[in-house]
Amino acid sequence: MSPGQSLLPFxxxxxxxxxxxxxxxxVNPEFVxxxxxxxxxxHGRPLAKFFAGGAREAVLVATARVCAEVRVVxxxxxxxxxxxxxxxxxxxxxxxxxGLVFLFSQEPTGEQVLSFHREIQxxxxxxxxxxxxxxxxxxxxxxxRFRGQVEExxxxxxxxxxxxxxLRDFVxxxxxxxxxxxxxxxxxxxxxxxxAGGAARRTGHALEVLxxxxxxxxxxxxxxxxxxxxxxxxxxxxxxxxxxxxxxAAKALGGGVLLSFTEMGSEGALSFGTDDDxxxxxxxxxxxxxxxxxxxxxxxxxxxxxxxHLPGAE
Amino acid sequence: MASGGAVKRVCLAYSGGLDTSVxxxxxxxxxxxxxxxxxxxxxxxxxxxxxxxxxKSSGAVDCVIRDLREEFAREYVWFAIRxxxxxxxxxxxxxxxxxxxxxxxxxxxxxxxxxxxxxxxxTGKGNDQxxx
Numbered sequence: 001m002s003p004g005q006s007l008l009p010f011x012x013x014x015x016x017x018x019x020x021x022x023x024x025x026x027v028n029p030e031f032v033x034x035x036x037x038x039x040x041x042x043h044g045r046p047l048a049k050f051f052a053g054g055a056r057e058a059v060l061v062a063t064a065r066v067c068a069e070v071r072v073v074x075x076x077x078x079x080x081x082x083x084x085x086x087x088x089x090x091x092x093x094x095x096x097x098x099g100l101v102f103l104f105s106q107e108p109t110g111e112q113v114l115s116f117h118r119e120i121q122x123x124x125x126x127x128x129x130x131x132x133x134x135x136x137x138x139x140x141x142x143x144x145r146f147r148g149q150v151e152e153x154x155x156x157x158x159x160x161x162x163x164x165x166x167l168r169d170f171v172x173x174x175x176x177x178x179x180x181x182x183x184x185x186x187x188x189x190x191x192x193x194x195x196a197g198g199a200a201r202r203t204g205h206a207l208e209v210l211x212x213x214x215x216x217x218x219x220x221x222x223x224x225x226x227x228x229x230x231x232x233x234x235x236x237x238x239x240x241x242x243x244x245x246x247x248x249a250a251k252a253l254g255g256g257v258l259l260s261f262t263e264m265g266s267e268g269a270l271s272f273g274t275d276d277d278x279x280x281x282x283x284x285x286x287x288x289x290x291x292x293x294x295x296x297x298x299x300x301x302x303x304x305x306x307x308x309h310l311p312g313a314e
Numbered sequence: 315m316a317s318g319g320a321v322k323r324v325c326l327a328y329s330g331g332l333d334t335s336v337x338x339x340x341x342x343x344x345x346x347x348x349x350x351x352x353x354x355x356x357x358x359x360x361x362x363x364x365x366x367x368x369x370k371s372s373g374a375v376d377c378v379i380r381d382l383r384e385e386f387a388r389e390y391v392w393f394a395i396r397x398x399x400x401x402x403x404x405x406x407x408x409x410x411x412x413x414x415x416x417x418x419x420x421x422x423x424x425x426x427x428x429x430x431x432x433x434x435x436x437t438g439k440g441n442d443q444x445x446x
Contacts, residue, residue, distance in 0.1 A: 006357045006359065006383075007356075007357040007383055007386060007387040007391060008387075009387075010383055010384040010386075010387030010388055011387050011388070011391065011392055011395075012387075012388055012392055013392065013395075103395065105395075105396065
Protein backbone atom coordinates (compact mmCIF):
# COMPACT_ATOMS: atom_id res chain seq x y z
CA MET A 1 0.00 0.00 0.00
CA SER A 2 1.48 3.35 -0.94
CA PRO A 3 1.27 6.02 1.73
CA GLY A 4 -0.04 8.56 -0.74
CA GLN A 5 -3.17 6.50 -1.37
CA SER A 6 -3.91 5.34 2.15
CA LEU A 7 -5.33 7.24 5.10
CA LEU A 8 -2.34 9.53 5.60
CA PRO A 9 -3.58 12.30 3.29
CA PHE A 10 -6.67 12.64 5.46
CA UNK A 11 -5.00 12.89 8.85
CA UNK A 12 -5.37 16.40 10.26
CA UNK A 13 -1.70 16.45 11.29
CA UNK A 14 1.61 16.57 9.43
CA UNK A 15 2.96 13.12 8.59
CA UNK A 16 6.21 12.27 6.85
CA UNK A 17 7.61 8.93 5.76
CA UNK A 18 11.35 8.67 5.33
CA UNK A 19 13.88 6.02 4.34
CA UNK A 20 16.49 4.85 6.89
CA UNK A 21 18.82 7.62 5.71
CA UNK A 22 16.22 10.18 6.67
CA UNK A 23 15.26 11.13 3.10
CA UNK A 24 11.61 11.91 2.54
CA UNK A 25 9.60 9.29 0.70
CA UNK A 26 6.21 10.84 1.33
CA VAL A 27 4.73 13.82 3.14
CA ASN A 28 1.01 14.39 3.52
CA PRO A 29 -0.79 17.62 2.54
CA GLU A 30 -0.87 18.78 6.15
CA PHE A 31 2.93 18.52 6.29
CA VAL A 32 3.24 20.58 3.10
CA UNK A 33 0.96 23.21 4.59
CA UNK A 34 2.48 23.34 8.08
CA UNK A 35 6.12 23.40 7.08
CA UNK A 36 5.95 25.15 3.71
CA UNK A 37 7.35 22.10 1.96
CA UNK A 38 7.60 22.73 -1.80
CA UNK A 39 5.04 20.41 -3.32
CA UNK A 40 6.53 18.03 -5.86
CA UNK A 41 10.08 18.60 -4.61
CA UNK A 42 9.88 16.55 -1.48
CA HIS A 43 10.86 13.07 -2.57
CA GLY A 44 14.46 12.24 -1.74
CA ARG A 45 15.08 15.43 0.18
CA PRO A 46 16.47 14.99 3.72
CA LEU A 47 13.56 15.40 6.08
CA ALA A 48 15.65 17.44 8.52
CA LYS A 49 16.11 20.10 5.83
CA PHE A 50 12.49 21.09 6.16
CA PHE A 51 13.35 22.46 9.58
CA ALA A 52 15.82 24.93 10.99
CA GLY A 53 18.03 25.16 14.05
CA GLY A 54 17.12 23.00 17.00
CA ALA A 55 14.20 21.42 15.20
CA ARG A 56 16.50 20.16 12.44
CA GLU A 57 18.87 18.74 15.02
CA ALA A 58 15.99 17.02 16.81
CA VAL A 59 14.81 15.33 13.60
CA LEU A 60 18.34 14.14 12.79
CA VAL A 61 18.86 12.71 16.26
CA ALA A 62 15.45 11.00 16.21
CA THR A 63 16.13 9.46 12.80
CA ALA A 64 19.43 8.01 14.02
CA ARG A 65 17.88 6.68 17.24
CA VAL A 66 14.85 5.11 15.59
CA CYS A 67 17.02 3.27 13.08
CA ALA A 68 19.58 2.18 15.66
CA GLU A 69 17.13 1.09 18.35
CA VAL A 70 14.17 0.12 16.11
CA ARG A 71 11.65 1.65 18.48
CA VAL A 72 9.42 4.71 18.70
CA VAL A 73 11.15 7.93 19.72
CA UNK A 74 9.11 10.88 20.95
CA UNK A 75 10.33 14.45 21.18
CA UNK A 76 9.11 18.02 21.23
CA UNK A 77 9.73 20.31 18.31
CA UNK A 78 9.11 24.03 17.97
CA UNK A 79 8.68 25.45 14.48
CA UNK A 80 7.72 29.08 13.96
CA UNK A 81 4.99 29.77 16.53
CA UNK A 82 3.81 26.20 16.87
CA UNK A 83 4.90 23.42 19.19
CA UNK A 84 4.63 19.80 18.14
CA UNK A 85 4.83 16.54 20.02
CA UNK A 86 6.55 14.30 17.47
CA UNK A 87 6.43 10.52 17.32
CA UNK A 88 9.05 8.93 15.10
CA UNK A 89 8.26 5.26 14.54
CA UNK A 90 10.22 2.61 12.64
CA UNK A 91 8.76 0.68 9.72
CA UNK A 92 10.07 -2.72 10.58
CA UNK A 93 11.06 -5.66 8.45
CA UNK A 94 12.90 -8.65 9.88
CA UNK A 95 13.91 -6.75 13.00
CA UNK A 96 15.43 -3.79 11.18
CA UNK A 97 14.08 -0.33 10.43
CA UNK A 98 13.52 -0.05 6.68
CA GLY A 99 11.92 3.35 7.05
CA LEU A 100 10.45 5.83 9.51
CA VAL A 101 7.13 7.54 10.00
CA PHE A 102 7.06 10.96 11.66
CA LEU A 103 3.79 12.17 13.11
CA PHE A 104 3.68 15.80 14.21
CA SER A 105 0.95 16.43 16.71
CA GLN A 106 0.46 20.09 17.39
CA GLU A 107 0.33 20.92 21.07
CA PRO A 108 -2.51 23.28 21.85
CA THR A 109 -1.11 26.25 23.73
CA GLY A 110 -4.05 26.24 26.10
CA GLU A 111 -3.41 22.68 27.18
CA GLN A 112 0.23 23.47 27.77
CA VAL A 113 -0.60 26.45 29.93
CA LEU A 114 -3.13 24.46 31.93
CA SER A 115 -0.52 21.79 32.40
CA PHE A 116 1.97 24.38 33.65
CA HIS A 117 -0.69 25.72 35.97
CA ARG A 118 -1.19 22.30 37.50
CA GLU A 119 2.56 21.78 37.82
CA ILE A 120 3.17 25.09 39.51
CA GLN A 121 0.57 24.52 42.21
CA UNK A 122 2.67 21.88 43.92
CA UNK A 123 5.78 24.00 44.69
CA UNK A 124 3.52 26.90 45.65
CA UNK A 125 1.70 24.70 48.16
CA UNK A 126 5.01 23.34 49.51
CA UNK A 127 6.47 26.79 49.93
CA UNK A 128 3.33 28.09 51.63
CA UNK A 129 3.43 25.12 53.99
CA UNK A 130 7.09 25.83 54.87
CA UNK A 131 6.39 29.50 55.52
CA UNK A 132 3.36 28.67 57.66
CA UNK A 133 5.52 26.31 59.73
CA UNK A 134 8.16 29.00 60.17
CA UNK A 135 5.50 31.41 61.30
CA UNK A 136 4.22 28.97 63.91
CA UNK A 137 7.75 28.42 65.30
CA UNK A 138 8.57 32.09 65.52
CA UNK A 139 9.31 33.35 69.02
CA UNK A 140 11.85 35.33 71.00
CA UNK A 141 13.02 38.92 70.82
CA UNK A 142 13.61 39.11 67.09
CA UNK A 143 10.31 37.48 66.43
CA UNK A 144 8.47 40.61 65.30
CA ARG A 145 10.81 41.38 62.44
CA PHE A 146 11.09 37.76 61.44
CA ARG A 147 7.33 37.32 61.43
CA GLY A 148 7.00 40.38 59.21
CA GLN A 149 9.39 38.90 56.67
CA VAL A 150 7.67 35.55 56.63
CA GLU A 151 4.28 37.21 56.26
CA GLU A 152 5.64 39.26 53.37
CA UNK A 153 6.82 36.02 51.78
CA UNK A 154 3.39 34.48 52.20
CA UNK A 155 1.76 37.50 50.55
CA UNK A 156 4.21 37.29 47.66
CA UNK A 157 3.43 33.62 47.30
CA UNK A 158 -0.27 34.34 47.26
CA UNK A 159 0.32 36.76 44.40
CA UNK A 160 2.17 34.05 42.48
CA UNK A 161 -0.81 31.78 43.01
CA UNK A 162 -3.23 34.44 41.84
CA UNK A 163 -1.20 35.15 38.71
CA UNK A 164 -1.01 31.48 37.98
CA UNK A 165 -4.80 31.26 38.28
CA UNK A 166 -5.11 34.32 36.08
CA LEU A 167 -3.01 32.64 33.43
CA ARG A 168 -5.29 29.61 33.56
CA ASP A 169 -8.39 31.81 33.32
CA PHE A 170 -6.83 33.69 30.42
CA VAL A 171 -6.55 30.45 28.49
CA UNK A 172 -10.05 29.38 29.49
CA UNK A 173 -11.52 32.69 28.34
CA UNK A 174 -9.68 32.52 25.03
CA UNK A 175 -11.13 29.12 24.34
CA UNK A 176 -14.67 30.44 24.30
CA UNK A 177 -16.38 32.21 21.51
CA UNK A 178 -17.45 35.70 22.41
CA UNK A 179 -21.17 35.93 23.00
CA UNK A 180 -21.95 39.63 22.99
CA UNK A 181 -25.54 40.51 23.84
CA UNK A 182 -27.49 43.25 25.60
CA UNK A 183 -26.60 43.62 29.24
CA UNK A 184 -27.96 45.78 32.06
CA UNK A 185 -24.85 47.78 33.00
CA UNK A 186 -26.44 49.04 36.20
CA UNK A 187 -27.01 45.50 37.42
CA UNK A 188 -23.48 44.54 36.35
CA UNK A 189 -21.98 47.49 38.25
CA UNK A 190 -23.96 46.61 41.40
CA UNK A 191 -23.03 42.93 41.19
CA UNK A 192 -19.35 43.78 41.11
CA UNK A 193 -19.80 46.46 43.77
CA UNK A 194 -21.47 43.96 46.12
CA UNK A 195 -18.71 41.41 45.57
CA ALA A 196 -16.10 44.08 46.22
CA GLY A 197 -18.01 45.15 49.36
CA GLY A 198 -17.94 41.59 50.69
CA ALA A 199 -14.20 41.29 50.06
CA ALA A 200 -13.60 44.69 51.69
CA ARG A 201 -15.48 43.64 54.83
CA ARG A 202 -13.49 40.43 55.05
CA THR A 203 -10.13 42.11 54.57
CA GLY A 204 -10.83 45.32 56.49
CA HIS A 205 -10.00 47.59 53.54
CA ALA A 206 -11.94 50.79 52.88
CA LEU A 207 -14.14 50.68 49.79
CA GLU A 208 -16.13 53.46 48.19
CA VAL A 209 -18.78 52.51 45.63
CA LEU A 210 -19.94 55.22 43.21
CA UNK A 211 -22.73 54.03 40.95
CA UNK A 212 -25.28 56.45 39.44
CA UNK A 213 -29.02 55.83 39.51
CA UNK A 214 -29.15 54.94 35.83
CA UNK A 215 -26.77 53.58 33.22
CA UNK A 216 -27.36 52.69 29.57
CA UNK A 217 -27.47 49.06 28.53
CA UNK A 218 -24.23 47.79 27.07
CA UNK A 219 -23.33 45.18 24.50
CA UNK A 220 -21.73 42.26 26.32
CA UNK A 221 -22.28 38.88 27.90
CA UNK A 222 -23.15 40.10 31.39
CA UNK A 223 -22.58 36.80 33.20
CA UNK A 224 -19.15 36.24 31.72
CA UNK A 225 -18.01 39.80 32.22
CA UNK A 226 -19.39 39.94 35.74
CA UNK A 227 -17.43 36.80 36.64
CA UNK A 228 -14.20 38.31 35.26
CA UNK A 229 -14.72 41.64 37.05
CA UNK A 230 -15.69 40.04 40.35
CA UNK A 231 -12.62 37.85 40.24
CA UNK A 232 -10.47 40.86 39.46
CA UNK A 233 -11.72 43.14 42.27
CA UNK A 234 -11.70 40.32 44.82
CA UNK A 235 -8.12 39.46 43.95
CA UNK A 236 -7.00 43.05 44.30
CA UNK A 237 -8.74 43.50 47.65
CA UNK A 238 -7.50 40.23 49.06
CA UNK A 239 -3.91 40.87 47.99
CA UNK A 240 -3.72 44.46 49.18
CA UNK A 241 -1.69 45.55 52.18
CA UNK A 242 -3.43 46.47 55.38
CA UNK A 243 -5.10 49.88 55.34
CA UNK A 244 -5.50 50.08 51.56
CA UNK A 245 -8.41 52.05 50.08
CA UNK A 246 -10.43 51.24 46.97
CA UNK A 247 -13.04 52.87 44.78
CA UNK A 248 -15.43 51.05 42.47
CA ALA A 249 -17.22 53.47 40.14
CA ALA A 250 -19.41 53.43 37.06
CA LYS A 251 -20.57 56.18 34.72
CA ALA A 252 -22.10 56.63 31.29
CA LEU A 253 -19.56 57.51 28.63
CA GLY A 254 -19.88 57.93 24.88
CA GLY A 255 -23.09 55.93 24.58
CA GLY A 256 -21.55 53.13 26.63
CA VAL A 257 -20.37 52.70 30.18
CA LEU A 258 -17.03 53.23 31.89
CA LEU A 259 -16.32 51.08 34.92
CA SER A 260 -13.30 51.91 37.07
CA PHE A 261 -11.54 50.37 40.00
CA THR A 262 -8.98 52.47 41.87
CA GLU A 263 -6.52 51.12 44.39
CA MET A 264 -4.70 53.26 46.95
CA GLY A 265 -2.31 52.01 49.58
CA SER A 266 -2.49 53.28 53.16
CA GLU A 267 -1.62 56.97 53.53
CA GLY A 268 -1.55 57.49 49.81
CA ALA A 269 1.03 54.83 49.12
CA LEU A 270 0.11 52.44 46.35
CA SER A 271 -1.01 48.94 47.03
CA PHE A 272 0.94 47.86 44.00
CA GLY A 273 3.90 49.23 42.11
CA THR A 274 3.30 52.15 39.74
CA ASP A 275 5.35 50.42 37.10
CA ASP A 276 2.60 47.86 36.72
CA ASP A 277 0.38 49.54 34.17
CA UNK A 278 -0.58 46.45 32.22
CA UNK A 279 -4.19 45.35 32.76
CA UNK A 280 -4.53 41.78 34.01
CA UNK A 281 -4.55 39.42 31.07
CA UNK A 282 -7.66 37.49 32.11
CA UNK A 283 -9.70 40.66 32.54
CA UNK A 284 -8.40 42.19 29.30
CA UNK A 285 -9.17 39.07 27.41
CA UNK A 286 -12.70 38.78 28.80
CA UNK A 287 -13.49 42.43 28.08
CA UNK A 288 -11.96 42.48 24.61
CA UNK A 289 -13.85 39.32 23.71
CA UNK A 290 -17.02 41.34 24.36
CA UNK A 291 -15.91 44.26 22.22
CA UNK A 292 -14.84 46.42 25.14
CA UNK A 293 -11.48 47.87 26.12
CA UNK A 294 -9.38 47.91 29.26
CA UNK A 295 -6.79 50.44 30.41
CA UNK A 296 -4.75 50.83 33.52
CA UNK A 297 -3.07 53.97 34.82
CA UNK A 298 -0.68 53.97 37.75
CA UNK A 299 -0.08 57.29 39.47
CA UNK A 300 1.84 57.89 42.74
CA UNK A 301 -0.84 60.28 43.95
CA UNK A 302 -4.08 59.07 42.36
CA UNK A 303 -3.30 55.36 42.76
CA UNK A 304 -3.73 52.57 40.26
CA UNK A 305 -6.92 52.82 38.23
CA UNK A 306 -8.16 50.07 35.97
CA UNK A 307 -10.90 51.15 33.59
CA UNK A 308 -13.21 49.04 31.50
CA HIS A 309 -15.14 50.67 28.68
CA LEU A 310 -18.12 48.79 27.29
CA PRO A 311 -19.87 49.91 24.11
CA GLY A 312 -23.55 50.77 24.30
CA ALA A 313 -26.11 48.22 23.18
CA GLU A 314 -27.47 48.84 19.69
CA MET B 315 -32.95 -8.85 10.43
CA ALA B 316 -36.27 -7.10 10.01
CA SER B 317 -38.88 -8.08 12.52
CA GLY B 318 -42.21 -9.43 11.29
CA GLY B 319 -42.73 -10.66 7.77
CA ALA B 320 -40.30 -12.01 5.23
CA VAL B 321 -37.04 -10.35 4.40
CA LYS B 322 -37.12 -8.90 0.92
CA ARG B 323 -33.85 -7.05 0.50
CA VAL B 324 -30.72 -7.31 2.64
CA CYS B 325 -27.78 -4.94 2.85
CA LEU B 326 -24.74 -7.13 3.47
CA ALA B 327 -21.45 -5.77 4.78
CA TYR B 328 -19.32 -7.36 2.12
CA SER B 329 -15.54 -7.69 1.82
CA GLY B 330 -15.32 -10.09 -1.10
CA GLY B 331 -13.67 -12.65 1.13
CA LEU B 332 -14.75 -16.24 1.67
CA ASP B 333 -17.12 -15.59 4.58
CA THR B 334 -19.15 -12.78 3.09
CA SER B 335 -19.20 -14.40 -0.38
CA VAL B 336 -20.74 -17.49 1.16
CA UNK B 337 -23.14 -15.42 3.26
CA UNK B 338 -24.28 -13.57 0.15
CA UNK B 339 -25.32 -16.79 -1.56
CA UNK B 340 -26.74 -18.20 1.67
CA UNK B 341 -28.98 -15.15 2.18
CA UNK B 342 -30.39 -15.47 -1.32
CA UNK B 343 -31.05 -19.17 -0.95
CA UNK B 344 -32.25 -19.08 2.64
CA UNK B 345 -34.50 -16.05 2.44
CA UNK B 346 -35.21 -15.90 -1.27
CA UNK B 347 -34.31 -12.21 -1.03
CA UNK B 348 -32.28 -9.64 -2.87
CA UNK B 349 -28.87 -8.72 -1.52
CA UNK B 350 -27.15 -5.38 -1.82
CA UNK B 351 -23.44 -5.77 -1.17
CA UNK B 352 -21.98 -2.88 0.74
CA UNK B 353 -18.29 -2.27 1.20
CA UNK B 354 -16.60 0.50 3.14
CA UNK B 355 -13.36 1.90 1.79
CA UNK B 356 -11.34 2.56 4.93
CA UNK B 357 -8.01 2.51 3.15
CA UNK B 358 -7.69 -1.17 2.34
CA UNK B 359 -7.10 -0.33 -1.33
CA UNK B 360 -6.31 -3.42 -3.41
CA UNK B 361 -8.98 -5.44 -1.64
CA UNK B 362 -11.55 -3.26 -3.41
CA UNK B 363 -10.33 -4.07 -6.91
CA UNK B 364 -13.01 -5.87 -8.88
CA UNK B 365 -15.32 -6.04 -5.89
CA UNK B 366 -18.57 -4.96 -7.63
CA UNK B 367 -18.08 -7.56 -10.35
CA UNK B 368 -17.36 -10.22 -7.77
CA UNK B 369 -20.43 -9.31 -5.72
CA LYS B 370 -22.72 -9.33 -8.73
CA SER B 371 -21.34 -12.61 -10.00
CA SER B 372 -22.22 -14.02 -6.58
CA GLY B 373 -25.79 -12.84 -7.02
CA ALA B 374 -25.90 -9.35 -5.51
CA VAL B 375 -28.36 -6.99 -7.19
CA ASP B 376 -26.09 -4.07 -6.46
CA CYS B 377 -22.74 -3.28 -4.88
CA VAL B 378 -22.20 0.00 -3.08
CA ILE B 379 -18.68 1.10 -2.12
CA ARG B 380 -18.52 3.99 0.30
CA ASP B 381 -15.31 6.01 0.51
CA LEU B 382 -15.00 6.49 4.27
CA ARG B 383 -11.26 7.19 4.34
CA GLU B 384 -11.47 10.82 5.32
CA GLU B 385 -14.09 10.29 8.03
CA PHE B 386 -12.17 7.29 9.32
CA ALA B 387 -8.84 9.14 9.42
CA ARG B 388 -10.17 12.34 10.94
CA GLU B 389 -12.86 11.12 13.30
CA TYR B 390 -11.51 7.75 14.42
CA VAL B 391 -7.84 7.09 13.66
CA TRP B 392 -6.65 10.53 14.63
CA PHE B 393 -8.26 10.40 18.07
CA ALA B 394 -6.86 6.92 18.63
CA ILE B 395 -3.38 8.17 17.76
CA ARG B 396 -3.77 11.16 20.06
CA UNK B 397 -4.86 8.85 22.85
CA UNK B 398 -1.99 6.45 22.19
CA UNK B 399 -4.48 3.62 21.76
CA UNK B 400 -2.33 0.54 21.21
CA UNK B 401 -3.85 -2.70 22.46
CA UNK B 402 -1.45 -4.64 24.67
CA UNK B 403 1.41 -2.49 23.42
CA UNK B 404 1.39 -3.83 19.88
CA UNK B 405 -2.02 -3.97 18.20
CA UNK B 406 -3.10 -0.72 16.57
CA UNK B 407 -6.84 -1.49 16.61
CA UNK B 408 -7.44 -0.48 12.99
CA UNK B 409 -10.06 -3.18 12.47
CA UNK B 410 -11.88 -2.50 15.72
CA UNK B 411 -11.88 1.25 15.13
CA UNK B 412 -13.41 0.92 11.69
CA UNK B 413 -16.33 -1.27 12.73
CA UNK B 414 -18.66 1.37 14.19
CA UNK B 415 -18.10 3.58 11.17
CA UNK B 416 -18.78 0.71 8.77
CA UNK B 417 -21.97 -0.17 10.65
CA UNK B 418 -23.17 3.43 10.69
CA UNK B 419 -22.86 3.75 6.92
CA UNK B 420 -24.26 0.29 6.37
CA UNK B 421 -27.54 1.42 7.91
CA UNK B 422 -27.50 4.52 5.71
CA UNK B 423 -26.87 2.45 2.59
CA UNK B 424 -29.61 0.03 3.63
CA UNK B 425 -32.10 2.89 3.88
CA UNK B 426 -30.96 4.46 0.62
CA UNK B 427 -31.25 1.19 -1.30
CA UNK B 428 -34.60 0.16 0.12
CA UNK B 429 -33.35 -2.73 2.21
CA UNK B 430 -35.38 -4.06 5.10
CA UNK B 431 -32.52 -5.92 6.78
CA UNK B 432 -28.79 -5.74 7.31
CA UNK B 433 -26.32 -8.58 7.67
CA UNK B 434 -22.63 -8.98 8.43
CA UNK B 435 -20.13 -11.77 8.63
CA UNK B 436 -18.94 -11.31 12.20
CA THR B 437 -18.84 -14.73 13.81
CA GLY B 438 -20.05 -15.68 17.24
CA LYS B 439 -16.59 -16.83 18.23
CA GLY B 440 -14.76 -13.53 18.22
CA ASN B 441 -15.63 -10.05 19.39
CA ASP B 442 -16.40 -8.68 15.94
CA GLN B 443 -20.13 -9.08 16.36
CA UNK B 444 -19.89 -6.89 19.46
CA UNK B 445 -18.04 -4.27 17.46
CA UNK B 446 -20.75 -4.30 14.82
